[in-house]
Amino acid sequence: MTKPEVRSRGVRSTAEAQRVRILARAVEVFARSGYRATPVTDVALEANVSTAYVFRLFDGKLGLFVAAVDECYERIAAAMTAGAEKSAGTGSAELLDAMSTAYVALIHDRSLIALQVHAQSACDVPEIQEAVRRGIAKVVRTVSAASGADDDAVQRFLAYGQLCHLIVQAGLGDVDSSWARLVDHGIRHD
């Protein structure tokens, strides 16, 4: 209030930088065991700050988790867009394929998949359900716009994406049985 004109000058707020750092850690740590089973302490530990500080920067555990989920979908949408740009000028099928490739590369460490699944499972908390809706909306709009594919193709893209999540979570890639190969067939992951 006293010095409104100084705000845009000088050093960037360190607190904001910490927020970003901690958020990146939160994505990883929450991805391991989900919302309920992950203590905020674990995130703090991984980020080398105190638990109290995490609570100061985020609105409770729920706020932290929601922020992590938003960040997760943000990254996914960004990767999709980037992937599509590399195949610019080709047909929509090729563009969807390029986006698949980008997604597969992005989720090589399973954090983003796991976090999506955990968020989907925690949808009984309204704020989390809203975050999931925001995320899906963002992905759908990104994929539709960047590929130009028709609605059915985009829907199919999502459906097989969900199947991919199941495969990864259940570790079906490591199961050597005919049923597992059926589920797994043609789906890229790892």
Added chain:
Amino acid sequence: MTKPEVRSRGVRSTAEAQRVRILARAVEVFARSGYRATPVTDVALEANVSTAYVFRLFDGKLGLFVAAVDECYERIAAAMTAGAEKSAGTGSAELLDAMSTAYVALIHDRSLIALQVHAQSACDVPEIQEAVRRGIAKVVRTVSAASGADDDAVQRFLAYGQLCHLIVQAGLGDVDSSWARLVDHGIRHD
């Protein structure tokens, strides 16, 4: 040991009946908030027994949850089989469609969907991952055998089933936006 010949006679063990009763409750209650967020006390309360008794009948909370997941997939496979039997003698596409219909009817109360999603999310616990694998194996084998459809069709069946789970968990049926309608289009639920 003392009276092996009496075992098959007389009254069916009441403890076994309780196990079944409690298990049915566990499916419902775990479906609400998942493995970690659901106290065993809630299951006991819903089944009108003491917490201590639930622990006596099941091998810890984990044993109870795993049993619930197994029960869940058991019911799904049974419903699929029953649905297919009603359309016996038709083509595999019609049989898959009949199974979809049976599944949609079965999951009218969302317990079985929610429990599958929760289980998928709790796959970081090895015993739960194994239960999920068992369940998927059972469903895949049931669908393949009962429909006679080729592998790709079965895989597609699963993929769109997973998409259905996402729609239900995120409540996309209640969202009035174009992106939600894209995701939702042609998928039966409710």
Added chain:
DNA sequence: GTTGTTTGTGACTGGACAGTCACTTGTGTG
């Protein structure tokens, strides 16, 4: 150097929950 602001923490609290154990009650058998 004192006053104010921001970054950051140690130490704590209150509640929830998994699992146990000693105990009671019911029931069939000799």
Added chain:
DNA sequence: CACACAAGTGACTGTCCAGTCACAAACAAC
């Protein structure tokens, strides 16, 4: 009745965890 055994529970314990609060240290401004 006495005995054994199964069904069933109340009361407890130890632990973990979300969130708070009073305080410290750095840094800026005057």
